[in-house]
Amino acid sequence: MTTSEELAGPSDAARGRLLDGIGLLARLTLGVVLLWAGLAKVPNPQASVRAVQAYRILPGGLTGPVGHGLPVLEIVVGLLLILGMWTRLTAAVGLLLMVAFLAGISQAWARGLSIDCGCFGGGGLVAASRTRYPLELARDTGLALGGVWLVWRPRTLLALGGP
Amino acid sequence: MPTERTPPANARKAKIHAAGKPVAAKGSNRIMQLVAVVLVAIVAAVALVVMTRHKPATGGSAVPVGAAGMGEGWVANAGVQLLGTAPTVSVYEDFRCPICAVVEASYGPTIEAAAKAGKIRLVYHFKTVIDINLGGTSSQRAANDALCVAAQGGYSAFARYHDLLFRNQPAKEGDSFPTAELTGWAATAGLTGTKLTAATTCMVTGGYLSYVQSTEDSSAQAGVTGTPHIFVNGTPLNISAYVTSARQADLTAFERTITTGTVSSAQTDTSLPTIKD
Secondary structure, eight states: OOOOHHHHHHHHHHHHHHHHHHHHHHHHHHHHHHHHHHHHTTHHHHHHHHHHTTTTSSHHHHHHHHHHHHHHHHHHHHHHHHHTSHHHHHHHHHHHHHHHHHHHHHHHTTTTTTTEBBBBBBBBOOOOOOOOHHHHHHHHHHHHHHHHHHHOOOTTTTOOOOO | EEEEOOEEEHHHHHHHHHHOOOOHHHHHHHHHHHHHHHHHHHHHHHHHHHHHHHHOOOOOOOTTTBBOSSTTTTTTTTTTTTTTTOOOOEEEEOTTTHHHHHHHHHHHHHHHHHHHHTSSEEEEEEEOOOHHHHOOOOHHHHHHHHHHHHHHHHHHHHHHHHHHHHHHHOOSSSSSOOOOHHHHHHHHTTTHHHHHHHHHHHHHHHTHHHHHHHHHHHHHTTTOOOOOOEEEETTTTTGGBOOTTSOBBBBHHHHHHHHHOOOOOOTTTSOOOOOOO
């Protein structure tokens, strides 16, 4: 950066770069976590269905499709975020997922269920002493904020963009 | 999205900007984007295929005598004359679950004696937790085969087969029961002649596989996702309440609970729902 540019005032370009960088960080964090969460559920789809059932929200007929569909959705959204394709749209979907997870975990906690969120495979009932609701809520809140950032400002560094 | 970048601040930068984004790059970027979309679609398809390959085993859809229907527990000692006050003892178990084998070794003989004497109405809910968490269908098969033995030899043959399964559980969690052993134990459990042949046929065709899957599903829907669990008249037992300070099973207290149906609050597992059997 040249001196003349600095003299011209705080550089909009530099500020833009910084915001793009923050966007990149949000994109990669949300993308990697979603991809990891989705992949972890693939080897044991029945466990994924059980984890969905453990929240005791969805009617019986929906737990199967959600238990099978959610990992695939997480993988697709995670990959697209990592690549930086259709960032606003994929971040919006990621944000919606996080809001749904936050609602699910909160209601489980409020209703006194003792479950593992099953976020990265596993899930289902656990001993009351083994629940980790605050940690799970904090993590998903952080990821949701990343999603909000990207919906608000989808431009990021190293994004492939949408065709 | 490179094309949306804010215009460069000065002419020198504009040149660099223009040089970095030649018109040709747009085309190659588009190709990369298309390649990426195809790759993402392939990964998603592979994930779907892998997931649909992990399915429970399918076979016949017979409901065992002693079960009211699909998804309902199976009354193991239906042929035994019950005492008027006999409580209903419901056992949720998976033949491949290591803790189930530990609980069975301690409390199984007490349950079996009470069931044979008609002091309890013994209801089994077969679960396939290990199949679900570690893969395979061996838990489902083992339960199917135990029901095949019960259909031919009644509760006493079932009880022996049940013992054989837990005593010969694969050493490593997640390993399967060898099929030859599952079949062979039918004879060890006392079946002979046509009854043995019928039980073996039932094992091969998997007559009760759908039923076992149905009890796994319905129990999970009811909130019983793990194993082992024992309920007395629908109240979930806290099994660890029967372990003495010397780390021994207090079988006297356990027998009193299951034969009287009286469960104290300390003996109740509050993390589980109550059930109806």
